[in-house]
Amino acid sequence: MRKKLFLSGWLIAIVFNFSYAQMSDINSIKTKYRNWLTGENLDYSKTQVNERYSRFLSNGIAAKNRSAYNFANPGPVWNFTVSADQNAYQVLVEQKLIRLVFLYQLKGSSTTPNPDYHSPALRDMILSLFNYMKAKGISSTTNFDYVSIPATEEIITSGHGVCLRSSGYATAIFLMKDELVAAGEFTHHMGALNALTAFIAPEFQPFNFTNPGFNTDVIRSSVQQRLCYVLAQDDSDNSRLANMDFLKRFINNALKIGNGWNDCIKPDFITYHHRGAYSNTYGVEALEQSSIMNMMLKNSAYELNTEAQSNLKSAILNYSKFSKDFEMPLGLAGRFPTNTDAINDLRQALAFLYVTDPASNQDAGREFVRLWDISVTANTALLRQNALSITMIYSPSGVMDILQTLNSGLTPLPEITEAQFSFPYAGLSVHKYNRFQVSAKGTSKHIWHFENSSTENVFGRYTSAGALELLTKGSQMTRATNGYIENGWDWSHVPGTTVAYLPLSTLAIGTMREMNGKSFLAHASLDNNGVFGMDYKDFNSATGMTALKSNFFFKDIILCLGSNIQDTNGTFPIHTTLFQTALADTNTPTYVNGNSATGTSFTITQTGGDFWATDAIGNGYVIPANPSNTEAITVTRSAQISRNNANTVNTTGNFATAYINHGIAPTAGKFQYAIVMQGGQTVTQQLANNFDSYFKIHQQNNQAHIVEYVPDAIFSYVIFNPTTVFAYDAVISVNKPAIVMTQKTDGGNKLKVSLTNPNLGLLSATETYKWSQISGQNAILNREPQTDVVTLTIAGNWVLVSPTNNVTAAINGTNTDISFSTINGLTIQTELINSSLGTNNPKDEDANGLKVIVAPNPTQTDFKINVKGNSTQGIYVLVFDALGRKIKTLKADYNQTIVLGSDLNSGIYFAEIHQGNNKRTVKLIKQ
Known part of the structure; x- marks a missing residue:
């Protein structure tokens, strides 16, 4: 009995000490948070501190x-x-x-x-x-x-x-x-x-951590409120420990990658709200608040787990991928089209990450330093924000996070100046080159088209209709320096779109936040080159206007193709807008076919191609002369009258605009044009005179858009209909709709291949839902993405240079089948080598130059083994099972293909290849 009492007392002591330690941690967080809020020990000799203090x-x-x-x-x-x-x-x-x-x-x-x-x-x-x-x-x-x-x-x-x-x-x-x-x-x-804050409490029954992720609006607002509640509780309050533990678990779960259409962070690290991409307001504030929580809970019993910290950091750094300076694409701005500088507001979160863990988050600190150097005006505005903290972080040394980060000796992180980024959950492609940025935004049965309210973004119907946004001009690039001005803006002439040209009264009545039922929307890359492809349908079109569209991004040039433009029984003309840029000065010239135009009383219409022009900021546009370009092209410089995005006041502005007019109710409209970023008069004309030296357009119909970028021998296939067989390059066929990019290197002996599946893995081919259906059913809203295998057939016998778990290659007669295990719409890139050459991977070659390549491996039939070495001696192969028992011996002449495995059962085997004194062992997998 005494022993039992002793053990009970021991357990009580352990529990008491554990609880005491946890309570101590909560009180340490309480002190840290209070000091952070009120600026305890701040060094008021610092200009930045006084700037903020004066504001408060x-x-x-x-x-x-x-x-x-x-x-x-x-x-x-x-x-x-x-x-x-x-x-x-x-x-x-x-x-x-x-x-x-x-x-x-x-x-x-x-x-x-x-x-x-x-x-x-x-x-x-x-x-x-x-x-x-x-x-x-x-x-x-x-x-x-x-x-x-x-x-x-x-x-x-x-x-x-x-x-x-x-x-x-x-x-x-x-x-x-x-x-x-x-x-x-x-x-x-x-x-x-x-x-x-009752919904962030252990007793809140509807929430059981069943679904990863959480409502972004709640994260940005209520998590901090609940922290205040828990920290304000008395030590004697029996629920305090449970409340704090639940809050930590709540944040950890909220920062998991959300499935389906649920908030907050998606597999491409885009932030979501209202079932769509939302990188300003909701997204940026949710990440900022989460970074504060991460900072406050660090080094305590309530520190966020590794997954939450990693996802938070990736989502914050993601903004630099789709932003140029402080500007991001309008398609990420939801119903706030004038709030496109979200990364400006998010900068302090980068500093929060750095001061929380300087060793692990040095890159975040360096990115903060880079962004701080962009604008003195923006820095002052950041210091004057009415956020709930005088310091933006408490430091025992009395400096703000900004000063601590800036004075850390960190060098700025280099700006991303050349890259191709894909954001499938946003319907967004972003291409960067030479400090320029261009983005393309689409809609599909997965991605909604736009959001508005009665007084916000009223005319935003075409935000995701293939909108192309170029940021190419300005020491600090903004929408204004690139001609995107709200006053006088023609909301029907959104650059890059192929849509009905509507009066404002019609444009204003479009239904928001809807998916259009179309499956094909894909964002592909091959190294720093990219492709955007979309089967577009205007959800709000009473006549079901559709078009097949694609954009191809190579360095500073974009090729834009359209086919199957249809609007049966339509009553408004369909326009493809090349550009609409504000005229900062009406004396600034634009050029049309070599002729300078100034003022605001200029209009020219030309039928068909052999056309080039520049917009108001120096980007060039070329329409080649060919059978795909036979429709009227109009360029204007004029004073435009419009309404602001809230539809509350009339606006006016001077603009240069160019568009292709496909007419009313087209049945098979097409177009081709290229853009050269900051091409000006000289480079644009050069592109126009030498178009075929840059692009060969092999196919442009309802089956596929296929383009060859001649300077780098890159082939890009936007394959809408997978029943097609091709013969332009290595690609023969693919079994599902996809974008494929290829490039031969090493004299044709190597082949780079990327494949992008427009299927996010969320819906079957026959499934499509309205926004309300997605929101109302957990089985859809929180659907876990599934892997979808797409098989590409290419000409010749090839093997993978570096096998991975999501790509396999199998030789099939004179062709090779490459299977890509795709998910979340993300591109998979791989490299192959001619099977007769082996690979250049050091692990496949011994010190004496013995090269061994086995293909296919794994296999369901047999293995083909090719051996090359510095000797011309014969080859013999010993085959062992997984237990090390020799089961087969084969001999072959030099350079002869060895075939084995047809008589082997499924399992793992090892082939020991001998040539003279040289020996290699390879693992064989029989499926």
């Missing part, structure tokens, strides 16, 4: 004006089904309460202290706001406007989502705990805060 002081002083509030008679409680009450709550919390709290909590410097620091008068002012909120109905029983969907573990909000706009309230409760306790109001407001 001025905001706080302005917030003292509370004349709009009747504290003696607050009136009826807020009804959060009414937008006016939602707005009133948000204004009080974000523009009054939290600003006064920071004014109260900031000490200032020792030489010029903040006179309002812990001022009794200011304390009473703050408490009066808390009491006002209580009188207006804020309590533990308030309906804070969120709904959970148990089947999908989704949290959605209606109206303004008050629960998502309460970070200021949560932070104020945390920072004012002592004052609220003294006033007897802490328990009441903690109850309200618990209700606000």
Whole structure:
């Protein structure tokens, strides 16, 4: 009995000590977070610190004006089904309460202290706001406007989502705990805060970590609120440890790669919201808040796991792949077309990563340093942000994360100046060359086309209709320096699109966030070259307008093809827009077929190709003369009248515009044109005069678009119909729709091959859903992507240089079948070598030059072994089973192919190849 009591006491002691250690960690995080918020020990001699401090002081002083509030008679409680009450709550919390709290909590410097620091008068002012909120109905029983969907573990909000706009309230409760306790109001407001964040608690039954990822809106808003709640809890609160553990697990799960159409991070590290790519607002703020949580929890019992930290870092660094300076493609901006500089706001997250783990995240710190050098104006604006922290990070040395990172001695990370990036979950291709960037944005049965509201992005219907955005001009490249100006913008003439030219009244009524039912949307690459291909359908077209479109990216040139342009019974003309660029100066010339044009009263229309022109910023456009280019080409310089994206005011602007007119109700429209980035008059004309020296267009129909880039001998196949057999290069056929790129090297003895499957692995060939169907069914919303094997047949006998687990090659007579195990729409690139030559991989060659190549391997039939060496002696082969028993001996003359395996059962074998004194052993797999 005494032994049992002793053991029980020992277990209790262990549990007590463990719990004590965890509670100690929570309190350490509490101190760290509070100091980070309030700037404890900040060095006010630093310019950047004073810039931010002054901002917080001025905001706080302005917030003292509370004349709009009747504290003696607050009136009826807020009804959060009414937008006016939602707005009133948000204004009080974000523009009054939290600003006064920071004014109260900031000490200032020792030489010029903040006179309002812990001022009794200011304390009473703050408490009066808390009491006002209580009188207006804020309590533990308030309906804070969120709904959970148990089947999908989704949290959605209606109206303004008050629960998502309460970070200021949560932070104020945390920072004012002592004052609220003294006033007897802490328990009441903690109850309200618990209700606000109830869906991030162990007792919230609908959430069981079934689905990886989580709602981006919740991550960017409510996670920080819940942290404030847990940190503000008393040590004696029995739920504190469980709440903190649940919060950590919640964030770890939220930062997993989300399946299907669920938020937040996708397999290509694009951020999602509303079932589509959303890199500004929701995405950027979710990553920023997650980086803060990562920083606060680091080196504690609640540190995020390795997977969460890795995904967070990859998603943040991903922005540099699709951004040029601070600009990103409009197709990632959701319903906020004027908010395209998301990486500017995300910069501080790079600094958070670096100071959290300087050794592992040095690249993040170096990228921050690079971005800091772009714009002094942007740096000042970043320091003046109204974020919930005076410091942006607490450091014992009293410097901000910005200073700590900038003063670390890090060299800037080199800018990505030449690359091809694919983002299948965004429907986006990005090509970089010579500090230029061009992007192509599409839509499909997986990817929705655009998002709007009654006052946001009203005319954004063509955002994903193959839009091409060029960023090629400006010491700091912006949309404005590249001719994308909202005032006067013609929303039907989006560069790169082939769409109906509509009046604004018709354009404004398009349904948002819908997939168009078409399967083919792919983003391919071969090294730094790329292809974008799309079977386009305008979801909002009453007549079902469609087109097959492709773009081919090689260095500074883009080739654009279109075929099967159809709009049966259409009533509006179909235009393919080459460019629409604002005229910063009406005297700046554009060139058309060598002739200079200025002013805003210029129009020329030409039928058919043998045409070239430049836009208003120096990019060149070439339409060759051939049977694919027989339609009218129009170029204008004019003053355009339009509406802003909110559809609230008329706008005007001067623009140069060029488009191909396919007419009303086309049945088989086509086009070919090339763009040379910053080609100007000279290089553009050179391309026009030597078009065939750059491109050979082998096929352009409903089966495929096939292009040869002559300078580098690269063949690109956009294969819409896989029943086709080809004979242009190495490619013979493919068994599923795909984009294939090939390039022969080493005198034709090697072959680079890439294959891209437009199928993300989420839907079968016959499946297609509307947005509401995806959102309402967990089996679709959180569907796990499946591997889809695509087999490419190429001419000749080839073997893989470096076998991988997602590519296999098997010789099939005079051809070779290459099987690609594709998933998530990502490109797979491999390299092959003529089977008669072996490989140049050192592991396949011994010190005396003995080369051995086995193909196919694995095999379902037999193995073909080719041996080459420095000797002309004969070959003999010993075959052993997996247990080391010799089961076969074969002999062959020099340079003779050895065939074996037809009589072997499935399993693993080893072939020991001898030539004179040289010996090699290779592993054989019989399937």
